[in-house]
Amino acid sequence: MYQINLSVRDYECDLQGIVNNAVYMNYLEHARHEFLLENKVDFAELAEKGIDLVVVQSTLKYKKPLKPHDKFYVTVALEQEGRVKINFIQNIYLMDGTLMLTATTMGVASKKGRPIKPPAEMLALAATL
Amino acid sequence: MYQINLSVRDYECDLQGIVNNAVYMNYLEHARHEFLLENKVDFAELAEKGIDLVVVQSTLKYKKPLKPHDKFYVTVALEQEGRVKINFIQNIYLMDGTLMLTATTMGVASKKGRPIKPPAEMLALAATL
Amino acid sequence: MYQINLSVRDYECDLQGIVNNAVYMNYLEHARHEFLLENKVDFAELAEKGIDLVVVQSTLKYKKPLKPHDKFYVTVALEQEGRVKINFIQNIYLMDGTLMLTATTMGVASKKGRPIKPPAEMLALAATL
Amino acid sequence: MYQINLSVRDYECDLQGIVNNAVYMNYLEHARHEFLLENKVDFAELAEKGIDLVVVQSTLKYKKPLKPHDKFYVTVALEQEGRVKINFIQNIYLMDGTLMLTATTMGVASKKGRPIKPPAEMLALAATL
Numbered sequence A, B, C, D: 001m002y003q004i005n006l007s008v009r010d011y012e013c014d015l016q017g018i019v020n021n022a023v024y025m026n027y028l029e030h031a032r033h034e035f036l037l038e039n040k041v042d043f044a045e046l047a048e049k050g051i052d053l054v055v056v057q058s059t060l061k062y063k064k065p066l067k068p069h070d071k072f073y074v075t076v077a078l079e080q081e082g083r084v085k086i087n088f089i090q091n092i093y094l095m096d097g098t099l100m101l102t103a104t105t106m107g108v109a110s111k112k113g114r115p116i117k118p119p120a121e122m123l124a125l126a127a128t129l
Helices: A023-038 A043-048 A120-127 B023-038 B043-048 B120-127 C023-038 C043-048 C120-127 D023-038 D043-048 D120-127
Strands: A002-007 A051-062 A071-081 A085-094 A099-111 A114-116 B002-007 B051-062 B071-081 B085-094 B099-111 B114-116 C002-007 C051-062 C071-081 C085-094 C099-111 C114-116 D002-007 D051-062 D071-081 D085-094 D099-111 D114-116
Touching: A002 A023, A023 A051, A023 A071, A023 A085, A023 A099, A043 A051, A071 A120, B002 B023, B023 B051, B023 B071, B023 B085, B023 B099, B043 B051, B071 B120, C002 C023, C023 C051, C023 C071, C023 C085, C023 C099, C043 C051, C071 C120, D002 D023, D023 D051, D023 D071, D023 D085, D023 D099, D043 D051, D071 D120, D085 D120
Parallel strands: none
Antiparallel strands: A002 A071, A051 A099, A051 B051, A071 A085, A085 A099, A099 A114, B002 B071, B051 B099, B071 B085, B085 B099, B099 B114, C002 C071, C051 C099, C051 D051, C071 C085, C085 C099, C099 C114, D002 D071, D051 D099, D071 D085, D085 D099, D099 D114
């Protein structure tokens, strides 16, 4: 499964001394983009063909808080839901395997504002699960 | 219902020319904190009594994207779920009433790491719904 | 002098319990953009004519730290420096007038990558000082 | 000289398609903290002794903009200025050595709100320049 290694930066932590809840969405987005980039799904190219990929729903379950100096990794897997939806299934783990967060990000492909079947290169990634 | 008026700042927008998905969590958190502050729920005071309030789950449904210069408002309502959970129900609307996002943030009160019944002042806010 | 009123949001504060140093640049940029917008300096329109406005230098002097719940205002004034430079002179004050930060942001107008005289509408703003 | 390797994350870019000016301060702070951590200058420990280290001035000179997918490194060097000031001298370079930004961050050590001589472990780092 795809994974990217990151570490907590002090400015990502808030008054409570832990990573702010919103920053996890930064980590998750960054991991998705790196995953797609590595798999040659090119947003710019799709956009030129008039195909947009938009996030319609995000669900994050916070298990344990990330703290300053923590080193962690973010996983990415894809699954198709129905005809037009793609779910990115992601987890964040400490390097020792402790689960910190689980997340599902639902995306939809659209052309001229109407939902369409996701591009073949994305479905191919989902199929490999 | 409680609401707070905000406007999009250019630095909150990303490459796609719209507000970045993670920034909505900033808006939602800010609205929750202002709401609680206005209702005299004092995190610092609760923390001194050993009571922590932690977010355990966030769900965001993106309806339409906020864009540069948009003026909008964020609503906050509270509901109790079961014995120990509190849900913050929040929406984001353009000033003309267009719904942009709906969100549910589930929090749990805990003392020495064990879930406890939420503080009376929070339950009082839920009761007013 | 132009000023914009803002208040500290909790997520802008870091581990030290004060507004993170980088966040002041967000405040300053937001105030500059609102100032220019209000004075009909339209970046998009200038860009269509091939005129770019870029920041080449920022200097921030931190006097006192902003803290959670602080209400403050940011001022903006413009001065021309030499033939091609524009300086934005900005201060941040608490509502009671306490000076928190002073900043100078130097911008240059350019066309096809070469510095040019800033657009007349910007120079007009500088002239009013 | 100390250096840390980073890469641009899409969410750090703004409407103009380049890294937002404020984000460079995040990169610089992160590099400084990693540098100090690696050299055993422990902020938490100093704070317990009542010694605070605060930034009093930042100057950033923007040479060329960082763009999506850019890989870059941030350098850190220290110099003492006068009796109580420490300057962090930092540059950001693309991996091919292209200079993107130069920055000076001036810090002061203080005890009970009065400036003091910086801690010996910081001066030792400055002495090695």
